[in-house]
Amino acid sequence: MTASTTRRTTAARSRIAAVGAIAVAGALLLTGCGDQTKSKDSGGKDGASKSTAPLADKLPQAIRDKGVIKVGSDIAYAPVEFKDDSGKVVGIDPDLAEAMGKQLGVKFEFQNATFDTLIGGLASKRYDIAMSAMTDTKDRQEGIDGDTGKKVGAGVDFVDYFTAGVSLYTNKGDTKGIKTWDDLCGKTMAVQRNTFSHDLAKDQAKKCTDAGKKTLKVEEFDTNPEAETRMRSKGADVVSADFPIAAYSVKNSGGGKYFEIVGEQVEAGPYGIAVAKGNDELRDALQAAVQALIDNGEYKKIIEKWGVEDGAITEAKINGGS
Missing domain, CATH: 3.40.190.10 (Periplasmic binding protein-like II)
Structure with a gap:
């Protein structure tokens, strides 16, 4: 089937979905969004120690000192991110975040929010990043509202990590x-x-x-x-x-x-990890972490675990969306 429209153009673009078949078993616990509370699951148990994390020195010093990257996410979007029967945050994004944490020597702490508030949360510094099956688009990069063509914000940068x-x-x-x-x-x-x-x-x-x-x-x-x-x-x-x-x-x-x-x-188009404009050091550290996972095979294991191999990428691009 051909698309009824061109690739997403509004400033509040959504997530685009994976091109692979889902091979995930078990029941989905659907949870509401928007409570802005921290998840007890951080995407990694304790993160990696700075002494063993190969990419720790790429992070901004402030984040290295905190040892935490705060992640804004709509945690009701299985299998990308959702809560299992025990209330633990699981899915493609949390698994990738945990693996990235080992590369960077920090924990990724997921915080629940409605999807349409995530970019605003970056602008207000509520979150360090947004990781929520978010589509990388030019309008989003430039802070343009595609419905009106007007600039509504500073825009964000993306580190692309999936195709859907x-x-x-x-x-x-x-x-x-x-x-x-x-x-x-x-x-x-x-x-x-x-x-x-x-x-x-x-x-x-x-x-x-x-x-x-x-x-x-x-x-x-x-x-x-x-x-x-x-x-x-x-x-x-x-x-x-x-x-x-x-x-x-x-x-x-x-x-x-x-x-x-x-x-x-x-x-089909790229999912991206969103970072506020001007936060280049964090953006580049995330890109290095994603690329390291691709190169060492951890990325492939995670993608295969969730049955979405056809959405895998081979290069972690910055702002690769159109």
């Missing part, structure tokens, strides 16, 4: 004839607010209207689980999310009985 695409999914056995984005005219979509899927949905609604067809009604929610609940209650026909999230929900929700993916994923 977007999927549509419906209640199982009730696809409403949806196979492509062009089939969405006259339907109702539930979607997480300020995500790439939200942007695609708004663009598709306009496309339907411009073509003289019934419009796509878009209902927005703070979290993807809320969007799924809306669809489960028959209030919406379809949900759009990053492919790994969609695939995880299809596999695990209701023991695999609730949802099904329709059509093919679209709009």
Whole structure:
């Protein structure tokens, strides 16, 4: 299926999903976002000692002194980051953060927040970084609101660490004839607010209207689980999310009985670790850590653990998104 729109352009871009199949078993504990509380799980038990961490000297001295990198994250987005049945923060991002911590000699401390507040949290220095399946885009790099074309902030830099695409999914056995984005005219979509899927949905609604067809009604929610609940209650026909999230929900929700993916994923692009503009030393240290994991094979092990090998990268680029 071809994309209904060009790659995400709004300033509050969302996460784009993995191109690999999800091979994760076990039930997903869906948790709400936005409490801004620190997770007891820090992405690494104690971090690596500075004496054994090969890249510790690349970090800013202030972070080395604290021994902690504060991570803003929407921890309700399995399998990228979520809480397991014990309340521990797990997923692709926490595993990568733990491995990076060993390279840098610090702990990565995940703090829960709604996705649309993460970049603001960087600007206010609530977090040192945002790591939350966030798509690296030019608009985000430049602090541009793609809907208005106006500059709304200083922008952020990204260290890219994964590649992903977007999927549509419906209640199982009730696809409403949806196979492509062009089939969405006259339907109702539930979607997480300020995500790439939200942007695609708004663009598709306009496309339907411009073509003289019934419009796509878009209902927005703070979290993807809320969007799924809306669809489960028959209030919406379809949900759009990053492919790994969609695939995880299809596999695990209701023991695999609730949802099904329709059509093919679209709009593949890079996930990036977001760092506030001007924080070049931290940005470069993170890039070195990700590249070290790629080079030493730890990255491959983590990606394979979560069954998303097709989204793997070979080079940790800075601001590689378009």
